[in-house]
Every structure is written in structure tokens, then in C-alpha cells.
Amino acid sequence: MNDNRNMLLAIVLSAFVLIGWSLLSDKFFPTPPPQTHKVENGKVQPTPAPVTEAGSPKGGPEPLRPRELVLGETPRLKIETPQLTGSINLKGARFDDLDLVTQRETIKKDSPPVRLLSPARAKDSYFAQFGWSGQGVAVPDANSLWTASAPTLVPGQPVTLSWSNPTGQRFELILSVDDGYMFTVKQRVVNGGSNAVGLRTYGLASRSAKSPDPSTWTNHVGPMSFLADKADYSVDWDTLDENKAGVTRDSRGGWLGFTDKYWLTALIPADGAPVEASFRKSESGAYQADFAGSQFVAAPGQAVTSEARLFAGAKEKKFLDRYENEGITKLSKSIDWGWFEWFMRPIFNLLTWLFSVLGNFGLAIISLTFIVRLILFPIADKQFKSMAGMRKVQPKMKALQERYKDDKPKLQQEMLKLYQEEKINPAAGCLPILLQIPIFYALYKVLMVSVEMRHQPFYLWIKDLSAPDPLTPVNLFGLLPFTPPGFLAIGVLPILLGITMWIQFKLNPQQMDPVQQQIFSFMPWILMFVMAPFAAGLQLYWVVSNLLTIAQQTWLYKRYDMHLSDTHPVKT
Amino acid sequence: MLRLARNDDMLAKILILLTRGWQKGPSKVLPPSCRFQPSCSAYAITALGRYGALKGGWLALKRIFRCHPWGGQGLDPVP
Numbered sequence: 001m002n003d004n005r006n007m008l009l010a011i012v013l014s015a016f017v018l019i020g021w022s023l024l025s026d027k028f029f030p031t032p033p034p035q036t037h038k039v040e041n042g043k044v045q046p047t048p049a050p051v052t053e054a055g056s057p058k059g060g061p062e063p064l065r066p067r068e069l070v071l072g073e074t075p076r077l078k079i080e081t082p083q084l085t086g087s088i089n090l091k092g093a094r095f096d097d098l099d100l101v102t103q104r105e106t107i108k109k110d111s112p113p114v115r116l117l118s119p120a121r122a123k124d125s126y127f128a129q130f131g132w133s134g135q136g137v138a139v140p141d142a143n144s145l146w147t148a149s150a151p152t153l154v155p156g157q158p159v160t161l162s163w164s165n166p167t168g169q170r171f172e173l174i175l176s177v178d179d180g181y182m183f184t185v186k187q188r189v190v191n192g193g194s195n196a197v198g199l200r201t202y203g204l205a206s207r208s209a210k211s212p213d214p215s216t217w218t219n220h221v222g223p224m225s226f227l228a229d230k231a232d233y234s235v236d237w238d239t240l241d242e243n244k245a246g247v248t249r250d251s252r253g254g255w256l257g258f259t260d261k262y263w264l265t266a267l268i269p270a271d272g273a274p275v276e277a278s279f280r281k282s283e284s285g286a287y288q289a290d291f292a293g294s295q296f297v298a299a300p301g302q303a304v305t306s307e308a309r310l311f312a313g314a315k316e317k318k319f320l321d322r323y324e325n326e327g328i329t330k331l332s333k334s335i336d337w338g339w340f341e342w343f344m345r346p347i348f349n350l351l352t353w354l355f356s357v358l359g360n361f362g363l364a365i366i367s368l369t370f371i372v373r374l375i376l377f378p379i380a381d382k383q384f385k386s387m388a389g390m391r392k393v394q395p396k397m398k399a400l401q402e403r404y405k406d407d408k409p410k411l412q413q414e415m416l417k418l419y420q421e422e423k424i425n426p427a428a429g430c431l432p433i434l435l436q437i438p439i440f441y442a443l444y445k446v447l448m449v450s451v452e453m454r455h456q457p458f459y460l461w462i463k464d465l466s467a468p469d470p471l472t473p474v475n476l477f478g479l480l481p482f483t484p485p486g487f488l489a490i491g492v493l494p495i496l497l498g499i500t501m502w503i504q505f506k507l508n509p510q511q512m513d514p515v516q517q518q519i520f521s522f523m524p525w526i527l528m529f530v531m532a533p534f535a536a537g538l539q540l541y542w543v544v545s546n547l548l549t550i551a552q553q554t555w556l557y558k559r560y561d562m563h564l565s566d567t568h569p570v571k572t
Numbered sequence: 573m574l575r576l577a578r579n580d581d582m583l584a585k586i587l588i589l590l591t592r593g594w595q596k597g598p599s600k601v602l603p604p605s606c607r608f609q610p611s612c613s614a615y616a617i618t619a620l621g622r623y624g625a626l627k628g629g630w631l632a633l634k635r636i637f638r639c640h641p642w643g644g645q646g647l648d649p650v651p
Contacts (some may be wrong), residue, residue, distance in 0.1 A: 429639035
């Protein structure tokens with residue numbers, strides 16, 4: 001009777017977890033986009049042209065036009081680097097056409113590269129520009145036509161854009177790019193006029209559409225900054241939608257921009273330079289990040305230069321770390337590590353090192369699993385040793401149980417005393433359990449945020465470890481012509497996960513009461529559903545971890561000459 | 573000084589609440605693992621109630637860090 005009630009309780013609890021989870025998971029845990037996902041399919045906004053300090057396009061919304069057409073309309077400076085292709089619009093000096101050549105939109109062989117930047121009035125407009133603002137002096141604006149000193153921008157060969165106003169001030173943008181994702185922009189103004197001019201430099205990034213990647217509790221997507229010595233993940237698209245005034249911050253150096261799950265566009269003022277930075281939504285509906293330097297005066301005959309940088313590319317840790325070493329403050333904070341950063345970085349470094357040695361990200365994950373299990377092995381070993389010792393004192397325990405069978409608290413006390421005297425204890429304590437929570441969370445997070453895992457294949461049917469397992473028996477591995485609803489799209493890996501976990505729990509040496517036993521025989525199947533939409537890499541980690549635990553427990557049973565019946569006494 | 577004490581009191585209450593949450597939730601599902609009596613969570617609640625967030629929290633933390641296969645065991649009440 002009591003057993004039935006517990007069973008019922010377990011079922012109700014399971015159902016609760018299962019339904020509650022699907023409601024919560026979308027909010028709190030990002031699931032990777034499906035493999036066919038395109039970065040481009042954000043919302044179409046009617047007018048991508050932002051209101052900029054450099055003059056805004058007047059008039060109402062204009063219809064979107066094909067990207068190729070827009071690119072062909074104005075003269076352009078081509079960009080060619082090992083990581084990037086694209087161009088800079090010489091009308092307005094805008095970085096508004098950029099593809100990441102080493103990243104593909106999908107895992108298909110003929111898939112186009114990931115598109116990061118697109119010009120104004122095209123779909124998903126997203127661009128950056130650097131300029132000047134001033135009073136009583138004509139400064140270049142969005143319609144100014146610049147002259148480039150070379151047709152193509154390649155690493156190691158800076159190109160100068162120049163523009164002069166009628167009163168004798170010449171403005172120059174000396175652009176250079178490295179072999180990664182970093183542009184350096186030297187903003188130089190030469191005052192050839194007869195009067196002194198007061199100017200401020202600025203940089204801005206504008207995007208018409210929100211990121212198609214969801215921003216979640218565990219990983220922020222959207223406006224992001226490191227200003228005034230503080231990383232800020234609290235500004236969302238919604239913050240700017242609701243707050244017309246936007247968010248403003250004074251800082252010395254730092255960076256600000258927009259991030260997708262894997263990509264980042266960041267404006268980086270010169271290190272230590274005082275700037276006024278802000279995020280806001282412009283009247284045209286585009287999201288804008290900008291910074292303005294402090295006012296300076298260029299006397300007649302004087303030239304004033306300042307420097308800023310633009311990061312536009314994938315948040316690959318090797319590049320982020322490199323730029324930090326080159327003096328860009330905390331650019332690696334553009335990965336939203338969260339509280340466990342100190343703990344995740346070593347794991348991340350180990351994982352990428354294993355990847356570089358083994359050449360396959362799946363093998364790297366498996367090796368990492370081995371290492372984690374190895375570190376935790378002494379705990380399991382010690383526990384088995386202790387349990388083996390329990391058998392020796394079995395007669396004494398029996399005697400105690402007889403003597404205090406009507407006084408449970410007293411019995412417990414006496415047993416603890418016995419354990420203490422014999423220096424044994426079947427319980428491992430709570431620290432090992434508490435310790436494993438951050439380890440697993442760190443792995444989850446590392447696999448979640450690392451662009452390095454994106455589109456990395458494993459063997460057989462796993463072509464992308466950052467996407468869910470695509471092969472599901474629900475439609476007979478794709479033989480039946482339907483796509484199962486999200487809830488039922490359980491891949492092979494999550495099913496293996498459920499099975500291995502069930503076996504692992506069966507081998508669990510700890511003694512449990514009946515309710516717990518029932519929960520533990522249910523949990524694997526709930527986790528199978530819960531884990532199904534997650535990245536295959538994470539599922540792989542968990543399956544391998546379970547298999548290793550099963551092997552470990554089986555071996556430990558042998559080593560200490562124990563049997564399942566020793567640790568699973570028949571309850572009466 | 574008084575304000576500090578009041579903050580400490582508030583924090584202790586929040587921590588006690590969190591610990592009770594642990595007892596009612598995760599701890600119920602996890603296999604029994606207590607090497608000590610009272611359990612770490614019961615110890616924490618008593619310690620926080622008796623000594624406040626700062627000292628009580630420190631005592632509880634020290635207890636958790638003892639609670640592993642190489643740590644102590646047995647009767648270990650809050651001092």
C-alpha cells in the first residue's frame with residue numbers, strides 16, 4: 001500500500017518535472033539552433049538606417065533592397081584577410097559588408113560563409129563607422145565620399161581614406177587589419193584652414209535586427225560592454241525597446257558592441273581614453289552602440305590623431321586572449337562565462353588543447369571525460385573500501401539493531417559511534433556531490449559558449465557537436481516522412497544517455513529508501529527527455545561519463561570482492 | 573555598527589531559507605550521504621541562527637569542507 005503511494009508520488013513528481021522543465025528550459029537554457037539555421041533570418045526592420053551623429057537620412061522609412069544591389073551602388077574598399085572578406089563603403093566610410101570565411105552558415109558543403117555585417121537599407125543591416133562631430137566646421141557624414149589610397153585592405157598594408165571640407169580641414173581614416181578579426185582605425189584630422197576647430201571623435205555600431213540567437217539566463221546575447229572596469233550583460237534588446245533614452249556610461253577605455261551567441265562586433269576606443277558610451281534604439285528602429293571621445297581643438301596647421309579599434313568576427317578564444325595580451329581590456333569577457341569563469345577557463349583551455357592534439361572535438365570531449373572521472377576516482381574508491389570494511393563489523397551492527405530496534409534515534413547514534421570506532425563510513429559526505437555540480441555546470445557552459453565546437457563533426461551520424469543529435473528512432477531514423485514534434489525528437493545519444501544512466505544507478509552502492517529508489521529508476525528516462533534538445537557534445541560527454549562510471553563501479557565491486565547484494569540489502 | 577548587525581541578521585535569515593530549500597528539494601532526492609550528525613544542512617541552520625550570517629556561515633562552510641571521505645565523522649554538534 002505504502003509502496004503504491006510512493007510509486008504514485010514518483011510518477012506525479014516525474015510528470016511535474018517533465019512538463020515544468022519544457023516550460024523553464026526555453027527560458028533558462030539555450031538550446032542550439034537546428035543545423036539548417038541561418039544567422040540571417042532575424043526580423044526584418046523597415047528602416048535600417050540609423051540616426052547617427054554624422055547626419056541622419058531624412059524622410060520616412062524606405063523599402064529594403066537586395067544586398068548585392070546596394071553593394072554595387074557605391075565605390076568600395078575591398079577587405080581580404082585569412083578570416084574575413086567584404087568591403088568598406090567609401091560613401092560614409094562604413095564597415096558594412098563582412099563575411100567570416102572560416103565559419104559556415106550551415107554544415108552543408110556548399111554553405112555560404114557566415115555573414116556578419118550588411119549595408120543600410122539591405123536586409124539585416126548591421127554596420128560600424130568612425131568619424132568626428134564638431135560645431136561650426138563641416139565634418140564628414142553618411143553621404144561623404146571618401147578617397148582610398150589602395151583598392152584592397154589586406155593584413156600588414158594600411159589603407160588611408162581621406163576627405164576634405166571646403167574650409168581646409170582634411171580628415172583621414174588610416175585603416176589596418178590583422179590576420180584575425182581586428183581592424184585598427186587611426187582618426188587623423190589636419191587643420192589646413194585659418195581658424196582653430198573644436199572636434200570630438202566617435203565610433204558607432206548599428207544593427208537593424210535583433211540576434212536570431214536567444215538571450216538566456218546562462219548566456220547573454222545582445223548589447224554588451226566592458227566599461228568603467230565592469231562587464232555589463234544586463235542591457236537587453238528589450239531594455240532599449242522600452243527605454244527611449246537608452247543607457248549611457250562614462251568610461252576610460254573599455255569596449256562596447258553587440259554580440260550574438262558566437263559572433264561579436266565591438267567598438268574599442270583607445271586604451272584609457274575618456275569616452276561617453278551609450279546604447280540606444282534610434283528613431284528608425286535600429287539598435288545603436290556608440291562612444292564619443294572628449295573634445296579637442298586643432299589649431300591651424302596642426303594635425304590631431306586618435307586611435308580606435310573594431311572587433312568584428314567570431315568569439316574564438318585564441319583571438320580574444322591574443323587581443324587581451326595586446327592591451328585590449330577584458331575582450332574575453334565578451335563570452336558570458338558567469339560566476340564560474342575562474343573554474344571554466346582551465347577546463348576550456350584543456351579542452352581546446354586536447355582538440356588541437358587529437359584533431360577531433362568529440363575525441364577531445366571523451367578524453368576530458370576520462371580526466372574528470374580519473375580525478376573523482378579516489379572518492380569512489382575510498383567509499384568502496386569503507387563499505388568492504390562494513391562487512392567485518394556486520395555482527396556488531398546486528399547486535400546494535402537488535403538492542404535498539406524500538407529506539408531509532410538511539411540506534412543511529414550508536415551506529416555512528418561504531419563507525420567512528422572502526423574508522424569506516426558508508427557515506428561519502430556531501431562535499432563530493434556539491435563538487436560535481438560546478439564541474440558539470442562548467443562543462444555545460446564551456447560546450448555551450450565555445451564557437452570552437454560549432455560545426456565540429458564526430459563519427460558516424462554526428463556532423464555537428466553543437467547541435468542536438470539529429471538521428472531519432474521516433475521516425476525510424478528518418479525513414480518515415482515526418483519530423484517529430486520537438487518534445488519527441490529524441491536522438492540516439494540521449495537514449496543511450498538514459499540507458500547508461502539507468503544501469504549506473506543500479507550499480508550505485510549507496511543505500512536508499514524506497515522513494516529514492518523509485519525516483520532513481522525514473523530519473524534516467526526524464527533526463528533522456530530533458531537532454532534531447534541539447535548539444536550532441538554535451539550528450540556525448542554524459543554518455544561517456546556514465547559508461548566510465550559503470551566500468552569503474554563494476555571494477556570496484558571486484559576489487560573489494562563485493563556483490564550487488566552486499567550493497568543492496570533486501571528490504572523487508 | 574547596529575546597521576551592520578541588522579544586515580547580518582537579514583542575510584542569516586535568507587541563508588537559512590536557502591538551506592531549508594535544499595533540505596526540501598535536492599537533498600530529498602539525493603542518496604543519503606551524511607557522515608556527521610547533525611547533517612550539514614541542520615548544522616548550518618543551527619549555526620546561522622546562533623551566530624549570524626558571518627560566523628555561522630563560516631562554521632557551516634568549514635563543516636561542509638570536512639564532509640568528504642577523508643574528513644571526520646560522527647557526532648559533531650554546533651559549538
